[in-house]
Amino acid sequence: MIRRKSIGTLRPRKQGQIGIVSNMNANIFSKTRRWSVSIAAILVAGIANAEPQHGIAMYGEPELPPDFVSLPYANADAPFGGKIVLGEVGSFDSLNPHILKGTAPWQLRFLAYESLMGRSYDEPFTLYGLLAESIEVGPNREWAEFTIRPEARFSDGSPVTVEDVMWSYETLGTKGHGRYRGLWPQIESMEQTGERSVRFTFSEDNRELAMIVGMRPILKKAQWDGIDFANSGLDVVPISSAPYLISDYEPGRFVELSRDPNYWGKDIPFRKGTNVLDTIRMEFFADSTAHFEAFKGGLLNSIRETNVEKWRTQYDFPRVQNGEVVKSEIGHDRPTGLYGFVMNTRRQTFADWRVREAMLLAFNFEYINDVQTGGSQPRVTSYFSNSVLEKQDGPAEGRVRELLEPFADDLLPGALEGYSLPESDGTPRNRANLSKAMDLLTAAGWTVDAGTLVDGAGQPFEFEILIRQGQSDNAAIADIYVTALERLGIAATVIEVDSAQYEDRIANYDYDMTYYERGASLSPGNEQKLYWGADGVETPGSRNYMGMNSPAAEAMIDTMLNAESRDDFVAAARALDRVLASGRYVIPIMYRYDKSRIAHAKELKYSEDLPIYGDWLGFQPDVWWWDETE
Template identity: 40%
Template sequence: MKWLLSAFALLVLNVAHAEDFVRSHALVMHGEPALAADFSHLPYVNVDAPKQGSVTHEAQGTFDTFNPFIVKGNAAAGVGQIYDTLLTSNNDEAFAQYGLLAKSIDLPADRSWVRFNLRPEARFHDGKPVTAEDVVFTFNLLIEKGAPFYRAYYGSIKEVKAESASSVRFTFADGTNRELPLILGQLPILPKHFWKNHDFSKADLTVPLGSGPYKLGEFDTGRSISYQRVTDYWAKDLPINRGRYNFAEIKYEYYRDSSVALEAFKSGRIDYRIETSAKDWATAYTGPMFDSGKVHTDTLQNENPQGMQGFVFNTRRDLFKQSDVRKAIGLLFDFEWTNEQLFYGAYKRTNSYFAASELASIGLPKGGELALLEPFKKHLPEEVFTQEFTLDKTRGDGNIRPQMREALALLKGAGWSLDKGKLVDANGKQMHIEFLLYQKTFERIVLPYTRNLQKIGISTEVRVVDVSQYVNRVQNFDFDMVVGSFGQSSSPGNEQRDFWGSKAAEHVGSRNIIGVNSPVVDSLIEQIIAADDRQALIDATRALDRVLLWSYYVVPQWHLNAWRVAYWDKLKRPARNPKYALGLDSWWVE
C-alpha cells in the first residue's frame, strides 16, 4: 500500500509538472504555428531540387575576420551559414520559429521562462555533439564579449541554466517580454570545446567551427571566400531543411564599386545579383545575354515592412540637437525631382519607420495608440496629436523656393542667420555638414541635395571612404550625416532597443547611430515588447513611429516593395517565393 501511494503521489507530481508548460515543435509571436508538428517540408521549396553546382555572389568592400559577433573588424560575407540556431524561420509567417537544434520547446502560460530540448543527433562539424553547455557558453560569451547589440537584445534574461546534457532553460526578469523565447531561438550556437582554446575577442582569420549546412572553404583575404556544403550535415533530412541548401559551393567575390560588380555579373563571373539602382535596372540590363534568355531579370514582390532608409542625423552633434534644424535641412531634399531624374520614377517616398505595413502610423492617433501617447503629452510636439505627419512635396522641376523660405524661417528661429550668403550662428560660424559615404555611386544622389543646402548658405562636403573606415567611423559615431537604413519585420520587438533605446545610444557599435535619447521612446519600446496581442503591438508600434517621425531624426528617402533580381540561367528557383524573404537557400543549379 505504501508503494502504491508513493507511486500515485509521484504520478500526480509529474502530471502537475507537465501542466506547468506547453511543449511544442514551434513558437509564434501571436496565435498558432501554420505548420503542424508532422509537416513534411516548407511550402515554398522544391524537395526534388538537385544538390550540386556552385553559385557566386558579389560582396562590397573587404573582410578581415571570420567572427561576425564582435564590433571589431569586417566579417566575411556569408559566414553565418556555418552556424545552426536553436530554431529557424518559416518565411511564409510574419514571426514563427520551428525547431532546428532544438527538437521541442517548453513554455509556461506566463512566458516567464523557456526551455529548449536539443536533438540528440545534433553535431558540430568535428562530430562532437551540440549540448546544453554549448548553449549556456554561447549566451554568456556573446553577453560578455559580443557586440553591444546582444546585451540590449537579451537584456531581460535573468538566468540561463543547463538542466541536463540536452535541456537548457532561460529564465526571464518577468513575463512581459513575449518576444524573448522566439529571439532566443535565433541564437547561433558556438562550440565551447573550440572557443575555450581561442580568443573570441580578436578580429582575426581563425577558422571557426560550426554545425550548419556549410563550412568554410578556400579564401583570399579581403578578396574572395567560399563555403562548401557539408555532405554529412546532421540536419539535412529534417522537414524544416528539405529542399534547402542545394548548392554544393557558395562563393563571394569582393568589389569596391557596384558598377564594377555589375560588369562582373554581365561577364558571367557573378551568377546572381540584387540590383538596388533604379537607373541601372532601367538601362544596364540589356544585350544579347538578356535577349536570348541566358540571363533572367525578375521583379519579385514581397510583403515585408520596408522600414526606414534616409539621410541620418547624428544628434550627438550640437548642430543637430534642435528638431527645427533637422526639419529645415530635410526640407531641402527634393525627392520628386530625384525620383524622376535619377530613378525613372521607380520609388515611393518613405513616410514611416514601418512603411508599407499595418504598423505605420496613419491619420491622427486614436484608440489604443492615443492612450499610449497621452501620458507624454507635455513632452511631445503638439502636432503629434493635432496633425497627420506628411512630408513636403515639391513640383519636381528643381525649383524649391517655397521649401527654402520655410527652411530659413525655421533656422532663424533656431538662432541661425544669413550673412553675406553664409548661414552662420550667433558667433559667426558657418553651418557645415559632412555626408559620409562608402559607395561612390551614391554621390550622384547626394550632390543635388548638397547644392540645395548650399543655396541657403550651408557649407557641405561629401566624403567617400573605404568600407573599413566607414564602419569604424559609424560604429564610433564619428560622422555628421550618413545614409542609414533600419529594416523592420512584421513583428517588431527587442531590436527596437538597439535602434532607438537610450542605453544603446551610449554604446559604441550599437545600431542607435542617430543617438536617440528619449524617455518617451524608451517607454514605447517596452510597450511594443510587452504587447500581449496583435492589436496591442500595432498600437504601440504606431505610437513609436509617430514620435520618431515628428522628431525629424532622418530625412526619409524611398522604398520599393520588391526585389529586382538578375541571375544566369543555370540558377533555378521554386515555383513561388516565400512571403517575407527571397528564399535563396531553396534555389539550385541545374
C-alpha cells in the first residue's frame, strides 16, 4: 500500500546543434591531463606576486592573460536580442535570494547581482575581475585586496563604492542566508585602503579564502536604509549592478528580467559575448507535467530534461519533428554530483549506521532504474563520481590511508576496508537484500511484532519521506521504496508539500528522509564544511542535511584547503569520499546529469567551445544568444 500525503589548456570538445547533438565525456586520461596542467607550478602558487592581478587561480596562474577578449566559451560577436523563457516547478514569495526567509527564484542570485570577481567555468577554480579591476593578495594569501572599477555602476547610475562592498559583506555575514555566514567569522578585518580599494585580512590559514571573498554579491547600501533586510521579500525590487533588471513579476507565477541597455560592464572582457538576450522570463508551474506541456505548447522555449527515458520517448512531438525545437546533449568533465534520498541522523530512527545500511539494502536500485529509465542510467556511487577525486575500489592505500588512520577508531566499517553500495538481483522482491537488512535491523535492536517492526519499547518503525510538490519522478521512486519497506514491517509515508513549506522544513531540519541533490566541482573547498561540518548539525539553514558530525571529514576538508601538492589534494578528496560513503547517509539513485539534455528553440544558440563544466552555472542563459538567420 502506498502512503502519501498529498568538477596549460586542453580545449573543450566542439559540437554542433543539428538534431540530437551528442557530446560524450572525455576519458580519464584526458581528465587527468587537465588536472595536471591546471595545477602546474603548485609549489609556486603559495608565493603570490605582491602586486595587483587581473585574476586568481586556486593553484598556479589563471589560464587567460590580462588582455583576454572574452571567456573561451562565450561568443564575443554574439548579437543582442531575443528572449528565453524558462520554466520552474514550484513557486516563490520573495525577490531576496540572500536571506533565509521565504522562497526566491534561485536564478536571481546569479542574474540579478554581481560580485567583485567572476568565475570561469573552463578552469577548475579561477576568478577574473568583474566589479573589481584587480586583486592583490599577501605572500601566503593571508589577505586579499580588491580595487573596484571606476566605471562600475548600479542600475540607477550611482557608482559602486567601497562603502557598498563593506556593507554588503557585513550584512550578508550577519543577517544573510547560511551560505554567506560561514565566511564572516574567517574575516579578521575589513578596511578601506584607497578611494576604490578594500582589503580583507583573514583570521586563519586557508588559501581558498582569498577567492571566496571575491564571490559575494554586492548590494546597494542606500536601498536598504530603514528596511529590515532579513525579513524582506516581495517589497524590495533590487537595484543591481548586473546586466539584467527585474522588469515584471507576479508572485508565484512568473518573474521577467530585462537586459539593462545602460549596463556598465558590457564591454569588459569577462562580460564580452555574455548576457546578450534581451529578456529572461521564468514561469512557475505546480508540477512537472504542466511544465512539460507548457514547453510542448510553445509557452516555454527551453527545458532541461533529467529523465533519460522521457528524453528518449516523449520528445518526438510536432515542434521537434518540424525543426522548431532542437535537442542538444551537452557533456562535461565535472563530478556528476550526488542525487538520492538523505536520512536525517538528528532523528533517533536513523542515528545507527546499521539501520542506514538496512535502508540502503531495502532500496532496490536495479529494479527502480529499470522501471524509471529502462535501465539506461548508471547509479551514483561516489560523492565525486565521474572525476579523479572519487574514492578508489578496495582498501585505502598510500596517502589516503595515512590521512584516515588517525581516526580509525571512529570510522565506520568500510571507510578503510572499502565500501560499495548494495546490489540487488533486479527482481521486484529483492529477497536476499531484504534478508540482510532484517539481520542488521535485528542487531540494532528492532524486532517484528505482528508484522510491524518495533524497537525495544514497542514503538513502531515509521517515518516520512519529504518531497517537494511537483517532483513527480522523485515521488514515484519513493512510492516503490515504500512498498519494499513494508516487507520489513516499516511504515513509510510520502509527504508532498509546496515549495514554501518544503524550504521551511528543510531549513529547520523538520524531516526524517528527503530527496537530496548536492552538486560537486573539480575544486571542492570551503563549501564542503557547509555540507558536512559539525556547525551545521544544529544551526538552521545549513546544507548539512544528514546532520553528520565527523572529525575525520572535517580533517580531510582542512587538508584539501591547505594542500600544497596535487597528490595531497586528490588524496584528501578521496579520503573524504570514503568517510561520506561509509557513513551511509544517502541512498543514491541514478545520475541526473551525466550530461545535460536541453530541448530549445532552434533560434537559441551556444558556442561550439564548451567549458569543462559543461551546462553549469554561467552557461544558460549567460552565453546563449538568439539567431533567426537559419
